[in-house]
Amino acid sequence: MTGRAEATGRRGAWGVVAVVLLVGVHLVRGGTGEPRSDGPPQPLAAVAPDAPRAAAALVPVSVPDPMPPSTPVRVRVPAVGIDAPVTKVGLDAEGWIEAPPPEDDRLAGWFTGAVTPGERGTAVVVGHVDTPGGRAVFYDLGALGRGHRVEIARRDGRTAVFAVYGVEVVPKEGFPADRVYGDAGAPELRLITCGGAFTEENGYAGNVVVSARLIEVR
Secondary structure (H helix, E strand, C coil): CCCCCCCCCCCCCCCCHHHHHHHHHHCCCCCCCCCCCCCCCCCCHHHCCCCCHHHHHHCCCCCCCCCCCCCEEEEEEHHHCEEEEEEEECECCCCCECCCCCCCCCCEEEECCCCCECECEEEEEECCCEECCEECCCCCHHHCCCCCEEEEEECCCCEEEEEEEEEEEEECCCCCHHHHHCCCCCEEEEEEEEEEEEECCCEEEEEEEEEEEEEEEC
């Protein structure tokens, strides 16, 4: 592990390694730890991001301006049937990012230390891949491909629509935080859950990271 995140303001250096700690420590599959034939889908190498080229290929010539701040209230990913409420998640007393409550396996969490979806910068929404009770909200993230849409409904009544340009599994060890969470100069979104190999002792070895860029405002 790299260390705890420091809370330094929503638009400041919010400690991107904290998300690695979240999905690696808190979003661990329950059950026996034995491999399952019906485990969550894993991304193909062909959809790994090649930003900014992959993003630019999917974004229309006339791109929307960055949106003002507004709290996200719902995330929808029609291609894999995700339609879930979004709650706020922050840092706990020890400096770790809180996970959405495991008893509500259909709930996603927006990290309040980053921008809101649609603002310039990289917004982050996390969710469980599974819980002791079975599949959870982001179970099917790994099945997404380039061009799929992610819709974030906001409290101001507007919806930020993002186009997926990359889906990958990244290891917890040596996590490329700067590449994944850095400001790309445009409104971007990351959806994150657990992924990769699973063992009972260590949980998931990596994280599924979906990278998307704003293409429409409704």
